[in-house]
Amino acid sequence: MTAGTGAAATARTTLLDAGVRAALRAAGAAARKGLGDPALAELVQIRASQLNHCAFCLDMHLTVAREVGVSERKLDLLEAWEEAGDVFDERERAALALTEAVTVPTASGFVPDAVYAAAAARFDEPRLAHLVGLINVVNSWNRLMVGRRIPAGSTRW
Amino acid sequence: MTTTEERIEYAPEHTPRMQWAKHAPEVYKAMVRLDAAARQGLDPKLGELVKIRASQLNHCAFCLDMHTKDALAAGESVERIVQLSAWEESRHFYTEKEVAAIELTEAITVLTDGFVPDEVYERAAIHFDETELAQLIAAIAVINAWNRFAVTTRMVPGHYTPGQHR
Numbered sequence: 071m072t073a074g075t076g077a078a079a080t081a082r083t084t085l086l087d088a089g090v091r092a093a094l095r096a097a098g099a100a101a102r103k104g105l106g107d108p109a110l111a112e113l114v115q116i117r118a119s120q121l122n123h124c125a126f127c128l129d130m131h132l133t134v135a136r137e138v139g140v141s142e143r144k145l146d147l148l149e150a151w152e153e154a155g156d157v158f159d160e161r162e163r164a165a166l167a168l169t170e171a172v173t174v175p176t177a178s179g180f181v182p183d184a185v186y187a188a189a190a191a192r193f194d195e196p197r198l199a200h201l202v203g204l205i206n207v208v209n210s211w212n213r214l215m216v217g218r219r220i221p222a223g224s225t226r227w
Numbered sequence: 228m229t230t231t232e233e234r235i236e237y238a239p240e241h242t243p244r245m246q247w248a249k250h251a252p253e254v255y256k257a258m259v260r261l262d263a264a265a266r267q268g269l270d271p272k273l274g275e276l277v278k279i280r281a282s283q284l285n286h287c288a289f290c291l292d293m294h295t296k297d298a299l300a301a302g303e304s305v306e307r308i309v310q311l312s313a314w315e316e317s318r319h320f321y322t323e324k325e326v327a328a329i330e331l332t333e334a335i336t337v338l339t340d341g342f343v344p345d346e347v348y349e350r351a352a353i354h355f356d357e358t359e360l361a362q363l364i365a366a367i368a369v370i371n372a373w374n375r376f377a378v379t380t381r382m383v384p385g386h387y388t389p390g391q392h393r
Contacts, residue, residue, distance in 0.1 A: 082348055083360065085357055085360075086361055086365065087264055087267065087362060087365060090264045100251070100253035100257055101254050123341060171379075172375050174339050176286070176339070181378055181381075186244060186379070190244075195245060196250045196251065199250035202375075202379050203247070203254035203376075205379075207254075210261075210371065210372045213367060213371060214364060214365065214368050216342060217331075217335045217367070217368070218364060219348075
């Protein structure tokens, strides 16, 4: 990560309980394993991090997404996936719609039946449970990173 | 005057969409460990206020059922629970430390409106030392996760008994 010339990138705090860190890592590893689709997992984690404005998380997951072979075109258009035509397939679209609904319950008011049903049509129950788990794990990391203002690219988090 | 025997017809109870913990047991077990870790060093009554406020913002009925009952069981007053959704107009029900924690809860819960304001973080940092503050942030993140699990899978409120999930 190249240093920018903007405001000094200093975390508010880098403290985080070791038990919290370990448990959330374990939850994330279990969720990704159960979902069984590393590329989709990164799309979901990036989209949630966009909604939650988590710079550290975006930096990390965009890097991983490229490592696991997610196309630049998908990464470029992810924020406007609904309008991106066939760049995203139906399974990805269902997962992204669920990601948005679960991430922003304060705006959408619950998770709409249509969104849940579309996801349930494309993911069996174990995969759907792990997808919901993954959405929650990344939301938790988003909150831990934004709350403590961990700079993008930081090695201490 | 109605009699106490009069039967009230409530709307029907919904059913959950999915038993997520059964389908993702390793995720659930890690979440339970996470919850226990985030609880360490945080005053239980303050913790319940934080959990209730986040659950209000996230519209989590199941979580409100659980955490209002746990709060009452921990000695919290009905008045402070009722006033919590309008705490800005009832600040004198709460200590300055509690207000700082509630404000931080709101900022970290609604990240989609943009970041956690410096003044909110700094007020919390006056009342909580760095370690306590890290635990408070963790607790806020964790209740947000439980809220989202429960809302997404539409867990049914009303059947919780205090202490059940301890």
